[in-house]
Amino acid sequence: MGMMDKLPSETAPEDGRAVKLDVRGSRVSFPSKKGRFVAVDGIDLAVKEGEFVAIVGPSGSGKSTFLMALDGLVPLSGGTITVEGKEVYGPGPDRAVVFQEACLLPWRTVLDNVAYGLELRGRPKAERHAVARDLIQLSGLAGFEQFYPRQLSGGMRQRVNIARALAADPAVLMLDEPFSGLDAQTRETMQGELLKIWDERKKTAIFVTHQIDEAVYLADRVIAFSKCPARIVAEWEIPFPRPRPLSIKHSDEHRRIENEIWKVLQREGAFAAH
Amino acid sequence: MTMQHSARAGGLASARNATAAWLLHHATIGRPALLGTLSMATIVLAWQISATFGFIDTLFLPPPTEIMRALVEVVTSDTFPRDLQTSAYEFGLGLGISILVGGTLGVLAGWYRPFDELLRPIVIAVNSVPNLALIPIIILLFGIGTTSKIVLVLLSCIVVMEMNTQAGVENVDRQLKRMARSFGATDRQLIRTVVLPGMVPFFMTGVRICVGKAVVAVAVAELFGSVAGLGNILIKAQSEMNMAVMYAAVVLLTVIGIALTQTAVLLERLLTRWKD
Ligand SMILES: Nc1ncnc2c1ncn2[C@@H]1O[C@H](COP(=O)(O)OP(=O)(O)OP(=O)(O)O)[C@@H](O)[C@H]1O
Numbered sequence: 001m002g003m004m005d006k007l008p009s010e011t012a013p014e015d016g017r018a019v020k021l022d023v024r025g026s027r028v029s030f031p032s033k034k035g036r037f038v039a040v041d042g043i044d045l046a047v048k049e050g051e052f053v054a055i056v057g058p059s060g061s062g063k064s065t066f067l068m069a070l071d072g073l074v075p076l077s078g079g080t081i082t083v084e085g086k087e088v089y090g091p092g093p094d095r096a097v098v099f100q101e102a103c104l105l106p107w108r109t110v111l112d113n114v115a116y117g118l119e120l121r122g123r124p125k126a127e128r129h130a131v132a133r134d135l136i137q138l139s140g141l142a143g144f145e146q147f148y149p150r151q152l153s154g155g156m157r158q159r160v161n162i163a164r165a166l167a168a169d170p171a172v173l174m175l176d177e178p179f180s181g182l183d184a185q186t187r188e189t190m191q192g193e194l195l196k197i198w199d200e201r202k203k204t205a206i207f208v209t210h211q212i213d214e215a216v217y218l219a220d221r222v223i224a225f226s227k228c229p230a231r232i233v234a235e236w237e238i239p240f241p242r243p244r245p246l247s248i249k250h251s252d253e254h255r256r257i258e259n260e261i262w263k264v265l266q267r268e269g270a271f272a273a274h
Numbered sequence: 275m276t277m278q279h280s281a282r283a284g285g286l287a288s289a290r291n292a293t294a295a296w297l298l299h300h301a302t303i304g305r306p307a308l309l310g311t312l313s314m315a316t317i318v319l320a321w322q323i324s325a326t327f328g329f330i331d332t333l334f335l336p337p338p339t340e341i342m343r344a345l346v347e348v349v350t351s352d353t354f355p356r357d358l359q360t361s362a363y364e365f366g367l368g369l370g371i372s373i374l375v376g377g378t379l380g381v382l383a384g385w386y387r388p389f390d391e392l393l394r395p396i397v398i399a400v401n402s403v404p405n406l407a408l409i410p411i412i413i414l415l416f417g418i419g420t421t422s423k424i425v426l427v428l429l430s431c432i433v434v435m436e437m438n439t440q441a442g443v444e445n446v447d448r449q450l451k452r453m454a455r456s457f458g459a460t461d462r463q464l465i466r467t468v469v470l471p472g473m474v475p476f477f478m479t480g481v482r483i484c485v486g487k488a489v490v491a492v493a494v495a496e497l498f499g500s501v502a503g504l505g506n507i508l509i510k511a512q513s514e515m516n517m518a519v520m521y522a523a524v525v526l527l528t529v530i531g532i533a534l535t536q537t538a539v540l541l542e543r544l545l546t547r548w549k550d
């Protein structure tokens with residue numbers, strides 16, 4: 001235990017930013033007919049404060065399972081998760097997940113959906129509404145506070161979803177393919193919007209995606225998972241300065257990195273026909 | 275631009291105003307109501323003409339005008355308030371208890387598997403008994419007062435409420451539950467913020483069905499034996515061979531049944547407005 005407590009400082013990077021999330025030897029397995037099916041096989045990952053990490057990997061490799069384990073919705077069968085120096089076991093307010101489906105409560109207005117996390121923590125109405133209004137504003141949804149989810153477009157719903165996670169003010173924000181249900185154009189817009197919000201809030205974030213260009217555009221660091229059971233096979237630091245305009249997606253450097261990642265994923269069978 | 279505009283309007287309108295506007299919109303008499311009235315009027319008119327020209331035996335089928343006269347007579351009689359009150363009491367108390375008890379049992383059965391297993395055989399059995407056939411037994415057990423009517427309403431409705439509520443709880447979106455858990459919701463918070471609101475559509479369908487069932491239960495039970503009530507008006511008129519009053523009582527029961535069911539329908543729509 002004593003050693004565990006020291007781990008974050010041990011891994012503290014040269015730039016002095018503290019490690020916000022530290023995952024050591026994480027394993028996740030599910031019961032199956034032949035004993036246990038291993039989905040995540042010993043992943044180590046340290047994410048610095050304010051760092052944006054993107055995870056890419058073949059379909060079914062265990063990315064969602066990894067995020068769910070980080071969130072505490074799926075138990076680890078081995079390893080540890082440490083958030084801000086404290087080991088965590090179940091779900092907690094220090095982490096929030098943005099799922100692919102917006103998962104908005106359909107009987108609540110946008111305002112009350114965004115305030116949901118704070119409501120669960122017993123914050124008074126005035127306070128949680130104030131926080132929610134700020135984030136609604138920041139997400140470009142001003143004027144839609146009293147709308148119900150059914151009255152919103154897919155992109156707007158996903159903005160509410162992200163705003164809700166941010167309102168809970170988690171230490172680590174996790175996003176599992178949040179834009180995959182959107183059309184290509186809306187998706188680009190949302191990527192830009194997300195970065196704008198992120199530049200303002202500097203949340204420590206882990207973003208799972210299938211789109212390599214999305215990963216490179218958004219992240220400080222891209223991590224590639226192997227096919228199932230998931231292991232880390234490669235890692236890239238993304239050098240682009242921030243704020244990043246959408247146009248850098250078309251730069252040669254951007255394309256070069258995308259290409260490198262693509263090759264690794266291809267080796268992992270990410271693009272093989274099923 | 276339009277989007278932006280309606281957004282502002284939506285933001286400014288108070289919740290009560292929105293509800294009033296919604297009610298107004300849905301209560302407006304449109305073409306369906308107009309055409310429906312037309313077809314009904316045609317039948318009544320044909321009936322009246324047939325009676326006037328002696329095509330039908332007015333002793334057994336009095337003309338509509340005669341029934342209307344009897345209806346006014348019934349409604350303005352001294353005993354009518356007591357009859358209406360008695361039936362309303364049986365209906366209200368029976369339905370109220372059914373919703374409360376059935377709803378609670380449904381939530382418990384939907385949430386705790388063992389409770390469902392415990393309850394299931396009873397629910398299936400009670401649901402399969404032809405309730406109205408129990409009336410003679412219920413009257414022997416509980417007499418011809420209001421208790422027997424309430425018991426019959428309970429037998430007709432509790433199980434329906436239980437089944438609908440349970441289905442509602444079980445059908446709550448699993449992804450919403452996972453989302454709530456991910457935000458750290460406790461069991462109680464999960465039930466309060468996700469399960470209870472999420473089951474409302476199923477629950478309200480149960481209420482709507484039960485309103486109809488309760489009206490039938492009260493009326494039929496009163497026919498079998500009662501001292502007062504709307505069904506009692508009918509059965510008394512039968513003993514006096516007063517055909518017009520009998521038809522008037524049937525019309526009254528029908529109108530009340532429709533009014534109550536429509537109220538339930540409106541309430542159901544009002545409470546599930548958030549659905550698409
Ligand atoms: N609850 C579960 N029980 C058993 N096996 C599971 C469970 N959840 C996931 N798995 C298995 O774990 C593996 C990884 O699934 P996961 O959903 O994490 O993949 P993924 O990388 O997110 O895939 P995709 O990119 O398609 O979303 C799959 O083989 C899946 O069948």
Ligand SMILES: [Mg+2]
Pocket residue numbers: 063064065176
């Ligand atoms: Mg996934």
